[in-house]
Amino acid sequence: MASSNKNRKRSSSPSSSPEQAPDLSITADDQVYLHAAGYNESPERGLIQSMARFRSSPLDFIREVSLHFSGSGWRSFDDHIGQPEFYSGFSEDMKGRVLSSPMLVAKVRELATKRVEVEAKEGLLGEEAQNGSGGVGEQDxxxxxxxxxxxxxMEVSETWTDGMICKMESKGFIRGAYYLATQLLTRAYHQGVHVSSEEVLRLRAVAEKAAKDKHSIIFLPCHRSHVDYVSLQIICYRLGLALPTVIAGDNLNFPVVGSFLQHAGAMWIRRSFGEDQLYVTLVQAYIDTLLQCGYNLECFVEGGRSRTGKLLPPKFGILSYMLDSVASGRVEDAIICPVSTQYDKVIEVDSYISELLGQPKPKENLVDFLSASSVLSLKLGRVDVRFHEPWSLRTFIDQQRSRFSKLPQQLDTKEDRVRLLRTLGYKVLSEINDVSVVMPTALVGTVLLTLRGRGVGKAELIRRVEWLSDRVRAQGGRVAHFGNLPTSVVVDRALEVLGPGLVGLVPGLPEDTFYAVDRFQLSFYRNMTIHLFILQSLVSAALYTHVKQGGGPEYQRMSYTDLHAQVHFLSQLFRGEFIFPTEGLDHNLAKTVEGLEADNVIKVHRVKNEEGLERVEYVELSDAERETGRENFDFYCFLIWPFIEAAWLGAMSLMMLTPPLTRTLGGAENWLGLKQVQDRAQLFGKTLYHQGDLSYFEAVNKETLKNAYTGFEEEGMIIVTKSKDKNTPATIRLAEEWVPQRGTKGIIAEGPLWRFAERISSSRREGKNRRDGATVQTRVLELADKVGNELWEDAVFVASKLDKADVGDAKSKAKARRKRGSMARL
Structure with missing residues (x-):
């Protein structure tokens, strides 16, 4: 391994992080170079470098193709770290292992036995079997x-297995797939794929030990783009690591592309397993087989792609299969490796925005897949992939079981397993956040959306990007570095990648002045930074309830008791939206207040009690923060305000569920279709925005509204029925104690639901972008009634489809949630 001796000078630019490990570049001469965090980066010096194009350099192109398909050097992939994956008959061997799994054989016998008993009772095996005479003929x-x-x-299982398993048995095919994928990827992301040398060297050492012990490495990346699994496969190939089997939804298994991906490492599973016991067992048997053989795996802990730019809550489906393999003892151990993949620009953002605004997600097909290649000629910047330190799943399980056993009351097996899964899921997400790199586009997008003015001058934009870079690192985050390049150049690169469709330039002014053209789409990049500042944002939004009242500083102070209560309320409100530190509210709040005080954003007044111990009496904005126009305090508020707006919109949209006076409160006809309600809530929000009652258009996005409704359900505010029959749509109604009262003129602005919405509204942004005043409550409630009218016209039709058992189950769950719910008490 060679080491670069040039360009070692550390950069004073905030886009360079001294504590960050050096980048790794692998060049065409098969040398590996380590570059200090301040090296002069160029597009050709990433882990995956741009490849020659035939039109511009035909000789270089022919040379690269020749080297690749002849298997020269690392391209041969002959000596990779891990179990053998490429040999004739690999697929048939895997099928045989799965179909002979004791678990699958036992399940097939169990299902067959049950079916025989049913047929016997129904007289399908003859009169003797139906009467249960027990003769020899009956048994035969x-x-x-x-x-x-x-x-x-077993025939069905064999067919399903053949369609499910990955078929990486041709090394020639894999080499060709790698070449094609790299060509496409480096044309889209012209600045290449970057990794940390320290993390890669650590990963190789772990992989060598895992291969020796015949343990699998389970890569668990975040999921923002289809490029995620492409980039990880390319990295593994380039570094000589066994390629992981990628667990993917069968919605991508369409003609031509599906077969290609399956032979390149994809394992196809249904998007929903339902009650199909045979399929569930088959998937578990295949996961077991892969882990028992030591084959690497890759799956996305969030389930689907994040359309909002931030991490989604964990999905426990496939994760539970992997956990069960090890926890049951069928697999000795597996190595977990959380992975963060960050982009200067995500290819699919345009389609994400359409979906978030309510347009249905199109079904994947070959035509759309090929048309997506038109974006590959764009310059989308670079991809940064970071690997958390891998750890043993067996050790994690043992540690958690030890913790559970020390609790005062033993948990039953199901509760134990659910807690283990949740802890595993959130641990992985937290570690993905820990190693994530904030890209320049995220820095610029965040700054543009957290300024009060219509636009920002170039010098001020650079200053705020430098400030934000420092704050990211102070929070333990990482900023993508660009060597010795000054911040101005990094900002120019980010503006170029974002393009005029997202960031506009006002012409003819003495200073270049930039403004957000598409705030909705730009919010995707802002959301890539919010996890670092969520606690500061909640504290600032809570303090804002007093700051926005105006007057002198003494009128804007907030007692620590009131601050604690409002932060508690907001953290409960967003517990399904963000990942919070696990130390608890009291610790997190005290630490955050101390940090904001140290940064001179707030001033803290403390008093001593009788024991001489200090306690915080109240907090207020610092004098320095007031003198600078509250720019740092406002930054934290601007980060969280769109989410507060979305939560308020969700709460106000529940007013649409208030039954008309002609309906009895407990009547069966008071159930509404959940999807229809959420669609109308989005329409309600769009109307409020265009009429001036909602400040942020991104507050109407579908995912955030769904998260709000999930939170309302968990609190027992609404009752949702979800039938086991996938063809029966979910329904919704308000819990009785949350139903607003009606008067002769419409819904009355009183009761727990109104107070709940007002509590959220107290932290909303006030200002010229939103219509305020006492008339708002009347206008908004009238609009909620109007928008909800069509829902109530369809209510009888919806109620006719309800299953009494589903309704009873939903009501009992809601009752239990209301007992432990905290929103009504806050």
């Missing part, structure tokens, strides 16, 4: 029929 018929059913189920 049952045995014969059971064998027939078992054979049939």
């Amino acid at each position: 018929r049952k045995l014969k029929r059971r064998v027939q059913i078992e054979e049939s189920l």
